[in-house]
Amino acid sequence: MTVKIKKNIIGAVKELWFETKYKGVFYERYVLYWFIKKVRFVQTGKLVIKSCQKKRELCTMTEIVKVQGLQKKFGKFQALKDVSFTVNAGEVVGFIGPNGAGKSTTIRTLLGIINQDEGDVQIFGKDVWKDSLEIHKRISYVPGDVALWGSLTGGEIIDLFIKLHGGGSKAKRDYLIKRFELDPKKKAKGYSKGNRQKVGLIAALSVESDLYILDEPTSGLDPLMEAVFQEEVEKIKNDGKAILLSSHILSEVERLADKVAIIRRGEVVETGTLDELRHLTRSTVTLVTKGDIEKLATLSGVHDFVQKDGKATFSADNEAMNTILTEATKLGVIKIESVPPTLEDLFMRHYEG
Numbered sequence: 001m002t003v004k005i006k007k008n009i010i011g012a013v014k015e016l017w018f019e020t021k022y023k024g025v026f027y028e029r030y031v032l033y034w035f036i037k038k039v040r041f042v043q044t045g046k047l048v049i050k051s052c053q054k055k056r057e058l059c060t061m062t063e064i065v066k067v068q069g070l071q072k073k074f075g076k077f078q079a080l081k082d083v084s085f086t087v088n089a090g091e092v093v094g095f096i097g098p099n100g101a102g103k104s105t106t107i108r109t110l111l112g113i114i115n116q117d118e119g120d121v122q123i124f125g126k127d128v129w130k131d132s133l134e135i136h137k138r139i140s141y142v143p144g145d146v147a148l149w150g151s152l153t154g155g156e157i158i159d160l161f162i163k164l165h166g167g168g169s170k171a172k173r174d175y176l177i178k179r180f181e182l183d184p185k186k187k188a189k190g191y192s193k194g195n196r197q198k199v200g201l202i203a204a205l206s207v208e209s210d211l212y213i214l215d216e217p218t219s220g221l222d223p224l225m226e227a228v229f230q231e232e233v234e235k236i237k238n239d240g241k242a243i244l245l246s247s248h249i250l251s252e253v254e255r256l257a258d259k260v261a262i263i264r265r266g267e268v269v270e271t272g273t274l275d276e277l278r279h280l281t282r283s284t285v286t287l288v289t290k291g292d293i294e295k296l297a298t299l300s301g302v303h304d305f306v307q308k309d310g311k312a313t314f315s316a317d318n319e320a321m322n323t324i325l326t327e328a329t330k331l332g333v334i335k336i337e338s339v340p341p342t343l344e345d346l347f348m349r350h351y352e353g
Helices: 003-023 026-038 103-110 132-136 154-164 170-179 193-205 223-238 250-256 274-279 293-298 318-330 343-352
Strands: 039-041 047-049 063-074 077-088 092-096 118-123 139-142 211-215 242-246 259-264 267-273 282-289 302-308 311-317 333-339
Touching: 063 103, 063 242, 077 092, 077 103, 077 242, 077 259, 092 103, 092 250, 092 343, 103 118, 103 211, 103 242, 139 193, 154 170, 154 193, 170 193, 170 223, 193 211, 193 223, 211 223, 223 242, 223 250, 242 250, 250 343, 259 343, 267 274, 274 343, 282 293, 282 318, 293 302, 293 311, 293 318, 311 318, 318 333
Parallel strands: 077 267, 092 242, 092 259, 139 211, 211 242
Antiparallel strands: 039 047, 063 077, 063 118, 259 267, 282 311, 282 333, 302 311
């Protein structure tokens, strides 16, 4: 590494330090602390990585993340009341909820940035607070607003993070830069939000990790780049990696997630596969019969019944579907269509309820 790059990095560190010092941005200060702990400069101008990463052990565990009864208070405010979920190897878990529900606090706890008041929080069977340095060797994290050193180029930042992680594949780095259509020679201070996000994603996906924690990772990306992101996540999932995906784009979670955890006011109110959650809610039914279709409106489990020109549309509890079909058959079914609820339907049902 040249002396020029060394000076750029030193300047970037100073820049980030003063920026976060006066803005009070906690996460960036934490990353800076980690950066200083990991890197030192020598008189030759070469960058020396203090690598504490030992020979990587293959992840043979099924349960990668375990959160049980997590609670956290800030003063008198109860940010997390009861958060419980797991993430297994080879699966994507969608972590969804509105702003202020507790998603970010949960993720900061998983990263070892804050300590929980109550509960058991483990990654790879290790305590996330006591063993955070060991855990960090095997995870990749992308926040929703990636902060970069403005005086470095995107390529320099990507290479720096890859080295700090213990090394990665240059071929994969180059492949991802091309896939995400990033100009790696441009200074980070000239990047848009979407391009800053691309830098974080490329750095995270260029290294071999056993767990990927992605917090609003596609924030600022256009639909084409969102599609690229989804394809790359499916690849690492198929490689047996665990992914915790927090996103407000419910269609993205619905496509990628094997399981979903819905958090509401600091509490995980529902968790399970999409099929399991759909079983607990209502489907939308459209029905045309020869007989008097109004008779179906009185059945238990039928809601929001609307009838026009011999066609009825209503929502139905899943446990009532057999009875509805039996009664509809007696009336002479001409057409029937049942549509399971989308993830957005499930989400809104919890928040409207």
